[in-house]
Amino acid sequence: MASSRPGPNLSRIATSLGVSIATVSNALSGKGRVSDQLVERIREHAAELGYVPSQAGRALRTGRSGVIGLVLPDIANPLFPKIAQAIEFAASAAGYGVLIADSRGDAATQAEAINRLVERGVDGMVVIPRRATRISSAACPVAVIDTPSTPGNTVSADHWQGGREIAVHLADLGHQRILIIGNNQESSVQNDRAGGIRAGLRPGMQAETLWIDKLERDGGSGCPLGLAERVRQGFTAFAALSDLQALRALTELQQAGINVPADVSVTGFDDLIWSPVVTPSLTTVRMDMDTIAGIAVSALADTISKSRAREGVLVTAESERVAMQLIVRQSSGPCEPGTKNLRDGEQIR
Amino acid sequence: MASSRPGPNLSRIATSLGVSIATVSNALSGKGRVSDQLVERIREHAAELGYVPSQAGRALRTGRSGVIGLVLPDIANPLFPKIAQAIEFAASAAGYGVLIADSRGDAATQAEAINRLVERGVDGMVVIPRRATRISSAACPVAVIDTPSTPGNTVSADHWQGGREIAVHLADLGHQRILIIGNNQESSVQNDRAGGIRAGLRPGMQAETLWIDKLERDGGSGCPLGLAERVRQGFTAFAALSDLQALRALTELQQAGINVPADVSVTGFDDLIWSPVVTPSLTTVRMDMDTIAGIAVSALADTISKSRAREGVLVTAESERVAMQLIVRQSSGPCEPGTKNLRDGEQIR
DNA sequence: TAGGACTGATTAAACGATTAATCAGGCAGC
DNA sequence: GCTGCCTGATTAATCGTTTAATCAGTCCTA
Secondary structure: OOOOOOOOOHHHHHHHHOOOHHHHHHHHHOOOOOOHHHHHHHHHHHHHHOOOOOHHHHHHHHOOOOEEEEEEOOOOOOOHHHHHHHHHHHHHHOOOEEEEEEOOOOOHHHHHHHHHHHHOOOOEEEEOOOOOOOOOOOOOOEEEOOOOOOOOOOOEEOHHHHHHHHHHHHHHOOOOEEEEEEOOOOOHHHHHHHHHHHHHOOOOOEEEEEEHHHHHHHHOOOOOOOHHHHHHHOOOEEEEOOHHHHHHHHHHHHHOOOOOOOOOEEEOOOOOOOOOOOOOOOEEEEOOHHHHHHHHHHHHHHHHHHOOOOOOOEOOOOOOEEOOEEEOOOOOOOOOHHHOOOOOOOOOO | OOOOOOOOOHHHHHHHHOOOHHHHHHHHHOOOOOOHHHHHHHHHHHHHHOOOOOHHHHHHHHOOOOEEEEEEOOOOOOOHHHHHHHHHHHHHHOOOEEEEEEOOOOOHHHHHHHHHHHHOOOOEEEEOOOOOOOOOOOOOOEEEOOOOOOOOOOOEEOHHHHHHHHHHHHHHOOOOEEEEEEOOOOOHHHHHHHHHHHHHOOOOOEEEEEEHHHHHHHHOOOOOOOHHHHHHHOOOEEEEOOHHHHHHHHHHHHHOOOOOOOOOEEEOOOOOOOOOOOOOOOEEEEOOHHHHHHHHHHHHHHHHHHOOOOOOOEOOOOOOEEOOEEEOOOOOOOOOHHHOOOOOOOOOO
């Protein structure tokens, strides 16, 4: 047992320099009136002692914990790493820590998870809601990252525009019949992406949508999507609304002996981790998560500093939508009119 | 401006019931001596008022923040969602919040990220180190999840045993020549997995290892692995050390017209999100993250409650290794002696 | 009936930082 | 020389909780 507490505090610095605690506090925060030389001396001594302010003490006094919560309905989402990384980066740049909360995919426990965060005293939260769940504003400022078309959205990628990028890309390649593959018709993000694709079609092009959740209700989880049949029907491009579905489509097509991109094209969304390394690498649309997270966090920080403690507010940002970027890789290629309706085993070249 | 602070505190409950603050505190925590009826009345009233204790006040007094840090060197790791979910679940069951820290893959900034956590006053940390980086014990208890073979490991999946499971499975299917595919020779986890595979081989079987990072140093990121050539050389099974590499191998083989599992088998590790839904679905080995996280967090909580504040300790748990579970899916199949050395386009059936 | 043990409650002192209010001088203006 | 202002520092209160120390009774025992 050495001394009482290992970390030096304001009091130790103060007595050690023969000044008052308040002066030390003022010197370090640059707030009160302290002479320049004294500020210098105090700063020096504090650094020397390795002083780190106690968050607990500060939080108690100021009513601010310096921590924000990150809420995702389903943390198992493959986008989660990118989101968490971007939010953590932006938050730590703004001087905040990030506390995670998970409701394990259950919409009912989402409220509970949010409550845990509030009880932990977070100053605000970044919420990425599931499907169309509205966030009943909690007991603190909330920034929502969803899609521009949902009410209450703070900032997000422009999924609609991303869809248009895909459509234009496929149109440029000469594709006429496109199958859009989504996994959840309730998702507002996926609906916007699909809407964007449809809006980007040129006259004469047509699109149909395949919702995997419907299919799996009968066929069971992981069932085949029947894409070979779709190829025979004349579809030459498969635009998945997420790279996970794109991957599923790609492998199913490959297994059926259909060559991507020679026979048909496959595109995705999100530029997930595997997209650059599968064969053929996936053409996809990337959202600029760093920018989105930066806007969300700084808008949140703004609102926090303006609002009084424990007040529930929906945060708004000046620029609501961030453009998505088309990444063209190998999985999309020109539609050769003569090669439609291939049968298994017929290879090109 | 209503009253001073929105949340009720001990003082409000106390005056409202005409008792002292200490009595309320004792009643709610069940610690001091309070009559049963009074306890009942206080609890009731507290619930009625919606009292939530201030973490800041408690932290200041007790020196414990009730928060643990989760440190990963690379948060973009596709395993991260599962890890974060499991840790968050275990932590919140133990009454802890989880603060994340990211060093963006940079080993140098890992120390900085850990520092941020310490400054935020975490009571302890769960660290999943990169490669063979040793954790210089920080200013708080640290639980390390790596692999049983590394010194200082607290608890982890038994990667070696997982490798053996794969080897035995492939041996049972009749495979003789196995190509192990890893992406990083420095990774102790991957080395253990590879070692386990080798140890599980039967007499007459042989294995070679392909490290992707070496290959990419020349070929560039995402370059082909040249697996078709390996098939011609007589390899019939490709045992990747992670599902990401397995996916890469699978798609490359499929693109080359080699059928999985008819011609060759592919296996992975970790049962990542896409493994069940690609075609063919991936045979893999799953680690029981919930159990591992549970052990790590409860061992950490134990150590925290035993140690004095800000003391750096490496946490140990009673059971260090958790068995991995083989998941047999479609990507692995029997090795048919007559069908070896297939050329592109030669389909079976 | 005095002293001790026990019960059920209160008092008061922390924990560490912030900040409004105060104070001691120095200096200028009248 | 008195008043007022400005600078540079201090005093002291406060945030909400925990907990050791204390206190007022009640009951039991010698």
